[in-house]
Amino acid sequence: MSEFVRMLSYHFMQRALLVGVLVSLCAALLGVSLVLKRYSMIGDGLSHVGFGALAIASALHLAPLAVAVPVVIVAAVLLLRLSESKRIKGDAAIAIISSSALAIGVISVSVTTGMNTEVSSYMFGSILSLSRTDTVLSVILSAAVLALFIAFYPRLFAVTFDETFSKATGTKTEIYNTLLAVLTAITVVLGMRMMGALLISSLIIFPALSAMRVCRSFRSVVITAAAVSISCFLIGAVASYFLETPTGASIVAANLLAFAAFSLAGRKH
Amino acid sequence: MAILECKDLSFAYDGETVLEKVDFSLNAGDYLCVVGENGSGKSTLIKGLLGLKAPDRGSIRFGEGLQSTEIGYLPQQTQIQRDFPASVREVVLSGCLNSLGRRLHYNAGDRERAAMNLERMGVEDLADKSYHELSGGQQQRVLLARALCATKKLLLLDEPVTGLDPIATGEMYNLIKLVNLCDGITVIMVSHDIRAAVRYATHILHLGHEQLFFGSCAEYRESSLARRFSGGGGL
Numbered sequence: 001m002s003e004f005v006r007m008l009s010y011h012f013m014q015r016a017l018l019v020g021v022l023v024s025l026c027a028a029l030l031g032v033s034l035v036l037k038r039y040s041m042i043g044d045g046l047s048h049v050g051f052g053a054l055a056i057a058s059a060l061h062l063a064p065l066a067v068a069v070p071v072v073i074v075a076a077v078l079l080l081r082l083s084e085s086k087r088i089k090g091d092a093a094i095a096i097i098s099s100s101a102l103a104i105g106v107i108s109v110s111v112t113t114g115m116n117t118e119v120s121s122y123m124f125g126s127i128l129s130l131s132r133t134d135t136v137l138s139v140i141l142s143a144a145v146l147a148l149f150i151a152f153y154p155r156l157f158a159v160t161f162d163e164t165f166s167k168a169t170g171t172k173t174e175i176y177n178t179l180l181a182v183l184t185a186i187t188v189v190l191g192m193r194m195m196g197a198l199l200i201s202s203l204i205i206f207p208a209l210s211a212m213r214v215c216r217s218f219r220s221v222v223i224t225a226a227a228v229s230i231s232c233f234l235i236g237a238v239a240s241y242f243l244e245t246p247t248g249a250s251i252v253a254a255n256l257l258a259f260a261a262f263s264l265a266g267r268k269h
Numbered sequence: 270m271a272i273l274e275c276k277d278l279s280f281a282y283d284g285e286t287v288l289e290k291v292d293f294s295l296n297a298g299d300y301l302c303v304v305g306e307n308g309s310g311k312s313t314l315i316k317g318l319l320g321l322k323a324p325d326r327g328s329i330r331f332g333e334g335l336q337s338t339e340i341g342y343l344p345q346q347t348q349i350q351r352d353f354p355a356s357v358r359e360v361v362l363s364g365c366l367n368s369l370g371r372r373l374h375y376n377a378g379d380r381e382r383a384a385m386n387l388e389r390m391g392v393e394d395l396a397d398k399s400y401h402e403l404s405g406g407q408q409q410r411v412l413l414a415r416a417l418c419a420t421k422k423l424l425l426l427d428e429p430v431t432g433l434d435p436i437a438t439g440e441m442y443n444l445i446k447l448v449n450l451c452d453g454i455t456v457i458m459v460s461h462d463i464r465a466a467v468r469y470a471t472h473i474l475h476l477g478h479e480q481l482f483f484g485s486c487a488e489y490r491e492s493s494l495a496r497r498f499s500g501g502g503g504l
């Protein structure tokens with residue numbers, strides 16, 4: 001118990017828990033729409049672009065978030081267009097962009113700093129990596145993601161459920177698809193510091209999939225996904241502190257257990 | 270005055286014309302059935318009326334103060350995913366999307382309208398069920414309730430009974446006719462079922478890459494086109 005209190009007394013831990021809870025919440029909310037719209041690939045592609053951007057920022061000694069957030073937002077809009085275009089094979093184009101970004105990141109790391117702890121934390125995630133300014137920026141951005149999601153909830157539901165109907169009744173569906181992509185981009189960059197580029201997309205996908213196993217309405221899926229995501233983050237983060245396991249991997253493991261439990265519960269219906 | 274006026278409409282995909290010479294008008298309260306073989310351009314016309322596809326030529330004019338965003342639409346074999354987790358109430362409420370205006374969230378009036386349309390379609394008991402657990406007939410009624418939330422004047426229905434069993438089909442036709450008669454809502458329905466079309470509709474539009482016929486049901490019955498299309502048996 002006193003160990004637990006001591007853990008909470010560390011500033012880095014307080015920051016990590018605050019940002020982690022907010023980012024997990026954002027990821028879960030957006031994840032529901034992304035999974036249902038078959039946009040899961042975009043989250044994965046963005047994490048690779050995010051790694052490339054963070055690696056270059058680190059090589060050039062620039063502020064990581066200030067570089068990565070705009071780059072990933074641009075990539076998100078681009079990936080969205082690609083995945084919707086009928087002419088090009090959307091998923092193949094996404095794969096090309098994401099692996100290219102990863103390659104550029106790896107090259108820029110190897111010719112400059114080499115594989116230092118900062119770069120490794122982008123790959124595998126670390127709760128130690130948050131600076132004070134990162135924390136402030138993360139809190140502001142995730143608050144904005146939450147506010148926009150709640151504000152446009154009815155429209156996001158309609159566009160997710162039936163885009164053609166929404167368009168026919170005068171909704172500018174492109175705006176809401178772009179909004180989803182931009183919010184996802186911000187969430188991916190914020191979450192990457194903690195989860196790592198390799199694991200961030202599971203933070204988006206897992207809670208939504210777990211919630212869909214048992215819930216019957218969109219609203220209950222959204223609320224359940226948020227609750228699952230936050231719980232799994234807290235369990236994973238605390239476990240990683242005490243067991244000295246990597247943070248991102250521990251959180252994914254917690255999500256995997258939750259998914260298994262929800263799947264079992266869902267089968268009884 | 271006409272609620273809808275189409276003048277010399279044509280539509281093309283990638284420069285290839287698929288439908289042309291569409292020229293008709295409807296008055297408020299009319300019930301139009303659009304018939305024609307597969308690929309004759311029925312869904313394309315519906316998309317044009319909804320503003321989802323711009324015409325290549327010609328014009329579409331709405332009258333009686335109708336805005337193009339105030340049309341209730343029931344899509345063909347809807348692209349909605351089978352496993353989408355949404356309650357019936359949520360689906361129907363989303364039909365009120367076009368009355369949000371500058372508001373962010375639905376208000377009590379929207380909720381009331383959704384509840385009323387659920388009741389009119391006889392699916393109020395299913396309100397808290399998941400949409401994907403319903404039978405095909407129940408799903409179509411829910412989508413009709415959603416379409417009714419979106420309009421007071423014009424419904425566009427693209428093959429609303431395809432895939433339904435005969436009983437559900439009959440119920441669906443009766444509900445549509447009821448809405449047309451009691452609420453005076455103008456109906457445009459795409460249908461394969463020519464016999465049901467002349468039975469329920471007031472007007473027929475027959476397409477085959479161009480407008481082959483437009484007129485009242487009585488005129489259509491007399492036409493050689495109807496005889497051929499119905500397999501020679503007469504209507």
Ligand SMILES: Nc1ncnc2c1ncn2[C@@H]1O[C@H](COP(=O)(O)OP(=O)(O)O)[C@@H](O)[C@H]1O
Nearest residue numbers: 282283287305306307308309310311312313314
């Ligand atoms: N998105 C599209 N791109 C290209 N051609 C299309 C598209 N949609 C329909 N078509 C073509 O337009 C013609 C009319 O299609 P449609 O309006 O769906 O017919 P119907 O609804 O009467 O079966 C068909 O030849 C079809 O192949």
Ligand SMILES: [Mg+2]
Nearest residue numbers: 311312313345
């Ligand atoms: Mg069609």
